[in-house]
Amino acid sequence: QVQLVESGGGLVQAGGSLRLSCAASGRAFKNYHMGWFRQAPGKEREFVSSISMNGALTRYADSVKGRCTVSRDNAGNTLYLQMNSLKPEATAVYYCAATSLYGTTRWTDFRSWGQGTQVTVSS
Numbered sequence: 129q130v131q132l133v134e135s136g137g138g139l140v141q142a143g144g145s146l147r148l149s150c151a152a153s154g155r156a157f158k159n160y161h162m163g164w165f166r167q168a169p170g171k172e173r174e175f176v177s178s179i180s181m182n183g184a185l186t187r188y189a190d191s192v193k194g195r196c197t198v199s200r201d202n203a204g205n206t207l208y209l210q211m212n213s214l215k216p217e218a219t220a221v222y223y224c225a226a227t228s229l230y231g232t233t234r235w236t237d238f239r240s241w242g243q244g245t246q247v248t249v250s251s
Contacts, residue, residue, distance in 0.1 A: 129240045130154045130226050137222060137245030144214050144249070150207035150224030150242055158182075158202040161227050164209045165235050166220035166247075175233040176222070177209060187233060192218075214249045222247050 136148040148164070163178040177198040178187045186198050197210040207224050222245050225238035232238075 130157060130160055132224050132226065132240055132242035134222065134224050134242040134245040137247045139248045139250065140214055142214060142216055142249055142251050145210070145212045146214065146247060148209040148211070148222055148224075148245060148247075150209075152205040152207065152226070157200075157205040157207075157226075159228075160240075161230055161232075162198075162200060162207045163225050163227065163233070163235075163238055164198060164207075164222060165225060165238075166218075166222045167244075168220040171220075173223075173235050175235065178231075178233055179207070180230060185231060187231070189233075211247075214247075216249045216251045219248050221245065 130152050131154045133151045161180050164176040165173050167173040179198045195213045199208045224242045226240040227238040229237045
């Protein structure tokens with residue numbers, strides 16, 4: 129399995145930006161499709177974005193489309209999520225996760241997870 133550690137979360141005002149990072153170690157990062165998910169208090173975990181192992185396929189939830197960009201650096205074993213024009217409803221713990229299944233957005237298909245990083249957007 130690959131081990132994942134997220135960073136970059138914090139407190140930001142509405143309209144601001146954050147860049148989340150996910151550092152990978154263990155088995156070859158480049159062999160996994162990666163995803164970002166988030167979970168707000170009292171709500172289910174939801175898909176945010178995903179990227180295929182070579183970066184050719186990216187997918188976004190409708191709620192973040194146009195305001196988020198997912199990318200990866202396979203040489204540096206790092207996954208990124210650039211979030212712009214943040215809204216208060218984006219407040220949640222953000223997780224990165226790895227899967228062997230191409231194109232999936234179901235969190236149950238992702239086998240390796242980080243510990244999460246808190247994002248709080250104030251109004």
